[in-house]
Structure formats: C-alpha cells, structure tokens
Amino acid sequence: MSHVPHTLAEEFPQFAARISELKQQGGHFATLAERYYEVNREVHGAESGLTPMEGLAEADLRKKRAALKDEIYALLTADAEGVEG
Template identity: 55%
Template sequence: MSHVPHELAEEFPADTDRIYTLNQSDSHFSKLTEQYRTVNRDIHRIETNTTPADAGYEK
C-alpha cells in the first residue's frame, strides 16, 4: 500500500507531453483523467486514514 497519490504523469513519465496534449484536445480523455484524479485522491485519503472508508468503498 502506497501513501502517495499516483498522478498519470508520474505513472507514465515518457507520455507526459501526450497526456497534456490529449487533455487539451480530447474532451473525453480529459473527463477520464479527471475521474482518475478523483478516484486516485479518494484512495490516497482512505489509505492515509484522512477519510474513513465507508461501505461503498470497502470490498
């Protein structure tokens, strides 16, 4: 379990320019990356006990 958020640019450093370009030019890609950021930050807060996990998050 990692206690650091995983941003897309950090996960795919070789594709940073492409991620940026797609975020600017493709609204669907941009929505997906925003959803990724939201889920990623939620997971980070749960892992660090900043936000308690509720039944909707637990498996």
C-alpha cells in the same frame, strides 16, 4: 500500500507531454483523466487515513482507479501506434 498520490504523469512518464496535450484538448481523454484524478484523491485519502473508509470500499476504489488507468493507457498507446504507423 503507498500513501503517495499516483498522478498520470508519474504512472506513465513516457507519455507525460501527450497526457498534458490530450487533457488540454478536452474530449473523452480529458474526462477519463479527471475521473482518474477524482478517484485517485479518494484512494489517497483512504490510504492516508484522512477519509475513514471500510476496507471493501477502499478496494473498490482501487479497482476503479486501475480500470481507469488501463483505459487511459489503452488510449495513449493506441494514439502512439497511430502516430508511429
């Protein structure tokens, strides 16, 4: 279990510039990114003991973070494929 926050740029370093660009544009990606950061902060708080939380609630937050990360990755890779192809 890591006690370090997982930023999107750290999770997807190959897309760091694109993440920043899409967040600045607003829209669906920016909304997903903000939700990811909110959930990520909650997970980090639980993992570090700053926010007391039951194990099942923490596990649910981790699942939510993973689902958001999957959706964000899908958007990043779909966009990259559209640019390349």
